[in-house]
Every structure is written in structure tokens, then in C-alpha cells.
Amino acid sequence: MPRFLILKLDGVMQGWGGHTYEDWRPTELFPTRSGLLGLLGACLGIDRQDIDRLNALAESVNFAVRVDSRVDQGGKKNDPLRL
Numbered sequence: 303m304p305r306f307l308i309l310k311l312d313g314v315m316q317g318w319g320g321h322t323y324e325d326w327r328p329t330e331l332f333p334t335r336s337g338l339l340g341l342l343g344a345c346l347g348i349d350r351q352d353i354d355r356l357n358a359l360a361e362s363v364n365f366a367v368r369v370d371s372r373v374d375q376g377g378k379k380n381d382p383l384r385l
Contacts, residue, residue, distance in 0.1 A: 332369045339363075 317329040318337050333341075339360055340350070348355045 332367050335365055338365055 311333065318331070318333045320328040320330040320334070339356065342363070343350070343356055343359055346359070348359065350356070
């Protein structure tokens with residue numbers, strides 16, 4: 303039987319760092335693989351400098367991300383991938 307963990311990440315001020323362009327780093331509406339690995343590693347007590355354990359974690363998990371639509375205060379449905 304497969305083992306899995308479902309996380310619902312919900313927060314008004316939530317933001318995930320996107321690809322860095324020199325000194326500019328945009329914010330995305332969905333988490334990156336490295337962001338999720340960092341979150342899981344922190345929950346497991348893995349120090350961010352412990353590269354061997356972080357690599358072992360990265361090799362042991364797969365991710366799927368679902369981005370839901372949001373509804374603004376006026377009741378209008380917003381496409382989560384368009385600002």
C-alpha cells in the first residue's frame with residue numbers, strides 16, 4: 303500500500319520564491335520542489351547544512367501540487383496562475 307502525506311498550505315501572505323534573475327526573485331503562488339523539501343526537512347529536524355540527509359530525503363519522495371482557484375471579496379473567481 304502506498305504511503306502519502308497531504309498538506310494543505312493556505313495563507314493570505316503565503317509566497318514561494320521563483321527562479322532568481324540576478325538580484326530579482328519573483329514570488330510564485332505554488333511551492334517549488336526545493337521549498338517543499340526544505341519544509342519537510344525542517345519538520346524532520348534535518349539541519350539545512352546536512353547535505354547528505356537532505357539529498358537522501360530528496361531521493362525518497364515525489365511531489366504533486368494542486369493549485370486551487372481563489373475567490374475574491376466580490377465573489378469573482380481568480381485564475382491562480384494569472385495575476
